[in-house]
Amino acid sequence: MTHVKISMAQALNQALRDAMKSDETVLMFGEDVGALGGVFRITDGLTAEFGEDRCFDTPLAESGIVGMAVGLAMNGMRPVVEMQFDAFGYPAFEQIVSHVAKMRNRTRGRVGLPMVIRMPYAGGIGGVEHHCDSSESYYAHTPGLTVVAPATVADAYTLLRKAIEFPDPVVFMEPKKLYWAKEEVDLTEDQPGIGTAVVRREGADATLIAYGPTVPVALEAAEVAAAEGRQLTVVDLRSIVPFDDETVCAAVRRTGRAVVVAEASGFASVSSEIVARVTERCFHSLAAPIRRVTGFDIPYPPPKLEKYQLPGVDRIVDAVDDLQWEDS
Amino acid sequence: MTHVKISMAQALNQALRDAMKSDETVLMFGEDVGALGGVFRITDGLTAEFGEDRCFDTPLAESGIVGMAVGLAMNGMRPVVEMQFDAFGYPAFEQIVSHVAKMRNRTRGRVGLPMVIRMPYAGGIGGVEHHCDSSESYYAHTPGLTVVAPATVADAYTLLRKAIEFPDPVVFMEPKKLYWAKEEVDLTEDQPGIGTAVVRREGADATLIAYGPTVPVALEAAEVAAAEGRQLTVVDLRSIVPFDDETVCAAVRRTGRAVVVAEASGFASVSSEIVARVTERCFHSLAAPIRRVTGFDIPYPPPKLEKYQLPGVDRIVDAVDDLQWEDS
Amino acid sequence: MTTVEEQLLPSTEPVRLIDQDGVPHDHPSYRLPTKDVLVDGYVELIKGRRINDQAGALVRQGRLAVYPSSHGQEACQVASSMVLRDGDWLFPTYRDTVSIVSRGVDPIETLTLLRGDWHSGYDPYDRKVAPQSTPLATQLTHAVGVAHAARLRGEDTVVMALCGDGATSEGDFHEALNFAAVFHAPVVFFIQNNEYAISVPLARQSVAPSLAHKGIGYGVPGERADGNDLAGLLAVLGHAVAKARAGGGPQLVEAHTYRVQAHTNADDAARYRPDDEVAPWLERDPIKRLETYLEQEELLDDAVRARAEKAAREVAEKLRDGLMPEPDVDPADLFAHLYSEQTPQLTEQAEFLRDELAREEA
Amino acid sequence: MTTVEEQLLPSTEPVRLIDQDGVPHDHPSYRLPTKDVLVDGYVELIKGRRINDQAGALVRQGRLAVYPSSHGQEACQVASSMVLRDGDWLFPTYRDTVSIVSRGVDPIETLTLLRGDWHSGYDPYDRKVAPQSTPLATQLTHAVGVAHAARLRGEDTVVMALCGDGATSEGDFHEALNFAAVFHAPVVFFIQNNEYAISVPLARQSVAPSLAHKGIGYGVPGERADGNDLAGLLAVLGHAVAKARAGGGPQLVEAHTYRVQAHTNADDAARYRPDDEVAPWLERDPIKRLETYLEQEELLDDAVRARAEKAAREVAEKLRDGLMPEPDVDPADLFAHLYSEQTPQLTEQAEFLRDELAREEA
Ligand SMILES: Cc1ncc(C[n+]2csc(CCOP(=O)(O)OP(=O)(O)O)c2C)c(N)n1
Ligand SMILES: Cc1ncc(C[n+]2csc(CCOP(=O)(O)OP(=O)(O)O)c2C)c(N)n1
């Protein structure tokens, strides 16, 4: 297959299209995903191509959407649902935590729920309040969920295909601000699966650990650091749960220093977990404590102030500079 | 005042009673908190003493309970609401995250919400599924909330009084399994406020950091360790947000080793945060990585299996033994 | 008022075909079930009452952690499963043990949740019974999904979704009824209005004319029945199931019944209701009235009584024999069922626990 | 059908006092507002339309991040605030800019959210207007709390709680109506049914006979009105407010109107509805019909026209002058308002940002 230049939004759309083509039990539904094609156009054209039974609008109720998906998944379907923005997933929180996450365990594996909850997430798009939350930590803390976040166009396609084929429920975090970035990719190329992190750049001096929207920023920071003489490794987690301890720890051991970069508020978050578990495992390889560059512990700011909240290149490079290079 | 021997449940009841006596804007409501006095009897007798306008049953809807509290707090009242069990707080998650936590910030401080959400939480009581969750990490990760967890009878009284007087919303985690433990206390004695951790035991060798239901277990473990020749400091956090970095870090620096003990699943949790932030701040004082003894990353087990999930004395002592004593 | 309203609003009085004295009454819209059906129902009622009694005894012996009894609500329990076909689905709550067993699920497996050795003990696909739901009203949207999946495949499945009066206050009740209506899903929502949600009486739960009046707000026909009259319930629920199966969309049925015992054994009903409120409901007992009727009709011969007694004895024996105080449990189960493929993290944690237990044993 | 049902169900046809040709009609239950009120209302409508037009222009100039217009719904907007007294409360959504400004809130402060320099720009206690709610239906339970607090203190406050047709599907709508009913709280729930929730037409949102039919399921009287007839809306909402104030408990009113423009400027309505669906609604414009009526009644003299034009011009000027493309913002604000007393953690983070910005400037 030849390479095509497409955006992440288009790749996600293609993944849905291909999944629906190859498996007629795949259903796509949510708010405005039918005729409109979703507010981000991720489901564009699916109703036209597959009909209203396969891709459809629901009444405006997120708990209902997820609850209905649970029932469909119990009864032979592979539902994919969209929460219009990730903060609008909160009304479905009980369904996600008490049922989606627990059904398989509750029934000793008899009732698996092959379903995907797509969440357009994180900020950087100038959205007003409730439109830019990063809620992955809530889901990552909930045993029984699988949580993934693509950072590249190719991964958006592959991970969504794999999430839909996955036998268990997947919370699929789509970094909104990357929707429109185009890359030249071959979608048929096989990418690593759920549970695998990927080293996006190698460098001996320190490791940046990122996922979703912060991966491109981390890569940019690595460029800048390189220009300043520091070679950084950049790990793209891809999968938050399960977590790829092996790849992450190997990188940190090689470099002895690390910075976790995430957009969510830091307190009691996925980034806390990364620091904790990597420190537990790599303590004696560490020349300095692992630093975090995360969102502040504040509600996501209004558009005119969001630039202060987002982990930017300078803030990452500063954190790397802070890794006690003198002492080592 | 003389000391009285009372249980945590009674102390909480007394705190509500005294708060309602001293401030007539304090209202207590939720499911079964009226005539029944709550399924744990924390509100026993309040309706009889203060009338149905002050302590009352609501329809069975947690989002409605919290939403109504938001409105009451906006309009001059100090509502205290009970989520019957903390897993039944999930239907109110959107209200808590999108409104309770954000109202003051949204309005630049013009609308503060002096309200308390009481959550009987954690396990150890042989409850069937959904009755023993530890959900503090969800709330601690949410900027704008204050999250406290008493571990002693005296603190149950003091912290609840202070939470009700607090100008901002407090999520009040009540360790269910400690409800019935009695202590001899003087309730009028002033205890430290919200935001302050307390050292419950001093010891030079390592620090146990615990909160809520794990504090007594940590203290017991410290006894056992002492018998085996290791002197442990035990820090009772009391307040998860705000976090008392000073007290915790001072203890860890003194001892050079630490174990965090929490009942919740460990992944992306409050315990991850403690490891991360203490390591960030005390890296060069640490002789070993901070260990965690937490619940496994599984749904809370059924009654017959819960003993395996709960951090017990042996598991804590084992973790202390693991703190690389040879290398130091 | 227009026809739409007449179609969607419940009848003024709850449907009752046999009154509390066992006297049958004609009804303009519903007919008495056949004698065979009523006799089978009688046997199920006797069995159901025995399950409630036996489970209560097992709680007192510490062999069940907790038991929410459906004593007095057995007619609702039995009717809700009797009107279903094999291919249909039942979505029960924690209080619906009798309905589940009536549907043919093994009683020990049914009580696993309440014994506490695992969350759900039966295979939901076996008899098409969803796991009992504890979080109130949350199972109702699942019921819509199951019904919709069947409908997409052209199957004529009907889903019976149970909930209590208290659960109707939850947002999920609303969303489920609306989704079912908009997708025209073949779900029968069956509210057992037993007048209490733990300690909270119906009057503090809702001031609607009846819970069945909620249907019209979704375009769903609402109906109400005497919840202690098995004949009326079979007629009303049977009709609702038939309508849903024939493509008539969701149906809402409210049964007026009463929770004769406390919420569970752990509850103390004396704190919130006077005994004399309970007394008249004992007079309306669902078993007594059917018994009187069957006797009057000379349908209750010794053979039927023996059949009922045998069924009751057998299920009670099963419960006594099967519910050991200390069931075998395997800690490895804690990690085995979350994911189709265990995560490396869980494997690590399972190993940790295994080592710890091995050390303890050594 | 009983009286209860007649009391709680809405009238068969939406209440309309002035039709789309400007012709007045008698109604058995509602009377035409006084001339003064209608003239004041006319001025507010003209002003409201101008706010919508001006805000649209500001979006195109990049001076507002986004604007959900109430074009075509101005009668609902104006009526919902005109029927309130000073001590009453208004609970608006993102679409209710015109209602908020009609209530007397500064237009610039009202648009702060949509400009994007802060979340909510006005002091809710000033004019007793809650922050605009984005999460749908979530504000409705707050409205119940505010009303209940007032009632506990013996105040005769009424709370007007706004939401859209789509929002009625959320669980919070259900819980709010039920809580209001059970606590007999003086809340008027006012649904602006504009036929769309973004792209989803009403028919996919609900198959109920009308949204006002939801009231009876809570024991709340439901009423419906032509949402483009200011006179009818003032009558119906005024009546509902009066009933609530007099201790009649919550009231539910549905206005049948239409979202003439796209959901917001960011939306493309052509993707989901044909233009010819919109055309007839332009004929039903709320301003045109009132204008025709007032002209026929000779109430629309030059002085009134001048007053309306002045009000409109002034508010438009205010918006143009006040909504600078780059408002002053202070990053310290990010940390200052979460808690009455800043936590040590936030102080640390605020210092971090201050240092970072200082370094950048240096
Ligand atoms: C979401 C949720 N909130 C609270 C509870 C606690 N709870 C268990 S049963 C019950 C009362 C339910 O009453 P009802 O729906 O009438 O059913 P019944 O018990 O009478 O059969 C409550 C409050 C729960 N299980 N789920
Ligand atoms: C809980 C929640 N879910 C989804 C959204 C996204 N959203 C914003 S407006 C809207 C449509 C609302 O429709 P309606 O209630 O009819 O109000 P209208 O916009 O027509 O005034 C949606 C889905 C939201 N704001 N909140």
Ligand SMILES: [Mg+2]
């Ligand atoms: Mg009940």
Ligand SMILES: [Mg+2]
């Ligand atoms: Mg609308």
